[in-house]
Amino acid sequence: MIIKSFEIKNKKDSNFFLFYGENQGYKNQVINEEFKKKYTEGIYRYEENEILNNKERFFTNLLSKSFFENEKLILVDRATDKIKELVEEIIEKNVDGVILILNSNSLEKKSKLRSLFEKSKIAVCVPFYEDNNQTLSSISGQFFRDNKISISQQIINLIVSRCRGDRQNLNSELEKIKNYSQNKNKVELQDILKLTNLAENYSVSELIDSCLSKNKKKTINVLNENNYSPEDCVLIVRTFLMKTKRLAKLCKEQLRVKNLDAVITTFKPPIFWKDKEIVKQQISSWSYNQAEVLIYEINEIELLIKKFPHNSINILSNFIIDKTSSINN
Template sequence: MILKSFELNKIKLNKYNFYLFYGDNEGLKEEIIKNLFEKNYQDKISRYEEKEILDNKSDFFNGVFTKSFFDNEKLIIVNRATDKSKVIIEELVKKNPKDVLIILNSKNLEKKSILRKFFEKEKSIICAPCYEDNNQTLNAIINSFFRNRKISISQQLINILIERSRGDRKNLNNELEKINNYSLNKKNITLQEITKLTNLADNYSASELVDNSLAKNTRKTVTILNENKFTEEDNIIIIRTLISKLKRLLKICEFIDNKNSIVEAVSSFKPPIFWRDKQIVTQQLNNWKREELKDLIYKSNEIELLIKKNSSIGKNILSDFIISNSKKANN
């Protein structure tokens, strides 16, 4: 059965066990899965890549049908689903597993796709396309973002952000995250600032730079620093992104005490860590101890103040700090 994405709020989601979300709007799919489904399952979520279930169908079926005394309900998310999954999903629909909700997350599927046709035809399963956002929906997201932060913004600035998002709210959310890191305690933001911020690191994002530094991927870190000409505003975004990620790692460290496993802690952490980021977050946790993270947060705040006071050499200060931490050996 076909539903438009906004129609999902009008149905009882627990009446259906199978959902297919397809399309190029990764941001919309992430929001739907997180806000409508994941929040109801908490620690009862299993994630698979399509290749995993194709390579070992029996293990996947065991994961679907095996229940524990404490966990009767479960949410299973299959990423990068294609037509190759159709036979397996068709078999599962016939078996109709109880208390199990299965979501397929797919890229854009053509009309002739057998997986898409199967979901469209069957009335007991849901198919929802997630196409590019239009200017109206992106405009609403931007207005809500700045209104919640009590920052005034012109329509010209909104139009620039819409253009940079290329029709995908995930791209837009990435740009808004940069602005959020930069605009702490600011009540206004200029056209020049927006233009510079949304041009940050055409080849690499601030997040990628910080991730590789914390993962101690020194060569990649140096490459990113060398291949980008960071502005004064960029330097502030990068150091604030570092502080934000350090605080998240510190929270996960506290979570590990209850889970006894880094992998388990990363998988069940809230808000959820996107599947493609889990590997590097795990690598970071293996590289840093809790006290080291606390110390680095303190030093990062000092570096931010130092960069602000010495903006002309801000990039040198930041680069030295980033590289030194990417090289730091474990104790």
């Protein structure tokens, strides 16, 4: 059965849960508040591969209980369709006193594991979607009110933007600010700039995706928030080339098919569902001929940054910003 994340506290009659989605921070919060607090002993954490490589040992632990264990909480990280048959067997056995939580990343609708839990009458499937800025801003505001910390909305917006949609990182930053503010009545902007870190470096992939979708503001933000080294430039330019070649193929296919959704859905290798919207933006921003010209220009830039490695960051940054700003013909 499918339920929403806030309904978990009312689902006391199920022992089998599938948590899937990219919001790891929210998943950890639910696991800690709704499950771990009830267990002082008998918490076991596995990686999926660890279980699949030694199923017999896993089942022995599943079925056995020590003198101090009334119930067991078993957490399986990075669960995929590979573990589906084993989980089916566990659900069929319905071992008394065992709570099983599978933690998965994004699972597509055709996922066998996801389908098993969605169709089951006793197992629970819970999607954890990424938090938006509004949700994170609300969480932050409530946190500061609860802790009687005076702070402006501008600062809250800064904190949220630096956490990049990750509730776990947000909670970490909020605790840091709470500890810092114990001897202060008000937190200023300069305090936050010193205290908070980016949740993680923007990935090279995100930089190139922003450029190809002609999102200049985000591209510049990614460049400014990262301390790229000359060694990173080769990785960036190779990623740029790979994604541009894919873009050229997509643009060419769209000229033939005329249906953008069909082009993206049937493309090989498959485009992951969360990337589909940004790929649509990229196809809308470039023609096939423009993408072909860009491939040639990227090759030229690679030669240039190898020839002048001491200035490679400036060369590549200027090129990326220029392509983000370029106007379609």
